Amino acid sequence: MTMAKRDTYTPDSLLAVAVEVFIERGYDGTSMEHLSRAAGISKSSIYHHVRSKEELLRRAISRALDGLFGVLEEPGATGGRAIERLEYVTRRVAEVLLDELPYVTLLLRVRGNTDTERWAMERRREFDHRVAELLMEAAADGDLRPDVDIPLATRLLFGMINSIVEWYRPGRGTSRDEVAEAVVRTAFAGLRTS
Amino acid sequence: MTMAKRDTYTPDSLLAVAVEVFIERGYDGTSMEHLSRAAGISKSSIYHHVRSKEELLRRAISRALDGLFGVLEEPGATGGRAIERLEYVTRRVAEVLLDELPYVTLLLRVRGNTDTERWAMERRREFDHRVAELLMEAAADGDLRPDVDIPLATRLLFGMINSIVEWYRPGRGTSRDEVAEAVVRTAFAGLRTS
DNA sequence: GTCTATACCGTGATAGAC
DNA sequence: GTCTATCACGGTATAGAC
Numbered sequence: 549m550t551m552a553k554r555d556t557y558t559p560d561s562l563l564a565v566a567v568e569v570f571i572e573r574g575y576d577g578t579s580m581e582h583l584s585r586a587a588g589i590s591k592s593s594i595y596h597h598v599r600s601k602e603e604l605l606r607r608a609i610s611r612a613l614d615g616l617f618g619v620l621e622e623p624g625a626t627g628g629r630a631i632e633r634l635e636y637v638t639r640r641v642a643e644v645l646l647d648e649l650p651y652v653t654l655l656l657r658v659r660g661n662t663d664t665e666r667w668a669m670e671r672r673r674e675f676d677h678r679v680a681e682l683l684m685e686a687a688a689d690g691d692l693r694p695d696v697d698i699p700l701a702t703r704l705l706f707g708m709i710n711s712i713v714e715w716y717r718p719g720r721g722t723s724r725d726e727v728a729e730a731v732v733r734t735a736f737a738g739l740r741t742s
Numbered sequence: 743m744t745m746a747k748r749d750t751y752t753p754d755s756l757l758a759v760a761v762e763v764f765i766e767r768g769y770d771g772t773s774m775e776h777l778s779r780a781a782g783i784s785k786s787s788i789y790h791h792v793r794s795k796e797e798l799l800r801r802a803i804s805r806a807l808d809g810l811f812g813v814l815e816e817p818g819a820t821g822g823r824a825i826e827r828l829e830y831v832t833r834r835v836a837e838v839l840l841d842e843l844p845y846v847t848l849l850l851r852v853r854g855n856t857d858t859e860r861w862a863m864e865r866r867r868e869f870d871h872r873v874a875e876l877l878m879e880a881a882a883d884g885d886l887r888p889d890v891d892i893p894l895a896t897r898l899l900f901g902m903i904n905s906i907v908e909w910y911r912p913g914r915g916t917s918r919d920e921v922a923e924a925v926v927r928t929a930f931a932g933l934r935t936s
Numbered sequence: 937g938t939c940t941a942t943a944c945c946g947t948g949a950t951a952g953a954c
Numbered sequence: 955g956t957c958t959a960t961c962a963c964g965g966t967a968t969a970g971a972c
Binding site for chain 3: 601
């Protein structure tokens, strides 16, 4: 039987702590002092595990991006009618967001003040573009309302999905799958009685 | 004929400059040095107009909240069938957000690190609650899809509306009214062909 | 109304003992 | 792997001249 709780940190377990604090206070609003208190070790000990505060941000963001781009490689995202692939990607992005909630939250909040943040924004744009292409295909198939403006609809769709990070807390209220389902249904069928 | 351009600042004109920088760099990521460079006056001169950096934040947030709560007092929000009032409020909130874009952007980004930020979050919750009540009424009237989870739908609706601040830039692409219209239509009718 | 100079503190990061 | 001590810097805000 192994220890139930580590008393020493790995870069990854420290990252999990740091990410929580980053989300709570914002990246810029978090000092190494804040991190050291949350982790229960001194500031300088943190530097034994990571080179800098920015490295913690980079690791967190990488993890989020890996999850999101992974969705685009899944079979449901590459085969079949465009509208089906679009709904699949919508649901899976919501699920990944919920599974990797703190990491994706951080990704969605970067403002571009450092190289790491600018790189993150660039990759996000890439991802959004890939999904916009799916919307275009679905529109060409006649499966989207004919008056839909593609770039605008892409943004509203992501707006709805991404907003989950602003309020979802695991184990409180709606479950992961219910949220993902509600997002898909609301985005594609709307709120109103038909 | 009055001067076309002021060469001195009022608290309000200084606020407009500060808010742009806050949005660009984040509130915590913005130093008085950044503000002084953007405004073209020295750091200490800023303190002639406002007492602190936080006061700038408070003024900006107040302005956003005044606009949003104002919508709830308008005739279209107080009379008629609930679903109609809900669609009216949705459109008007989107419009106010677009008209007061920088101020509302700031409001939506506060994290709760200071008293001002916590007060802003509290008032936002109040506002969201008022709109949630409208959704409840519309559901009771049978005007929302029967499977809609009210608190969840409220959050997705605001998620879609609020996400506008992440990408809208006046004078580029879609107009104010087109965006508001697209939000209402997408939220209530969905993206898919019926 | 704006400036220069400065007080004072918290920041990210390093050195070196244990 | 963690600590204490320390560094150089930049943070908000103030004092007082012009």
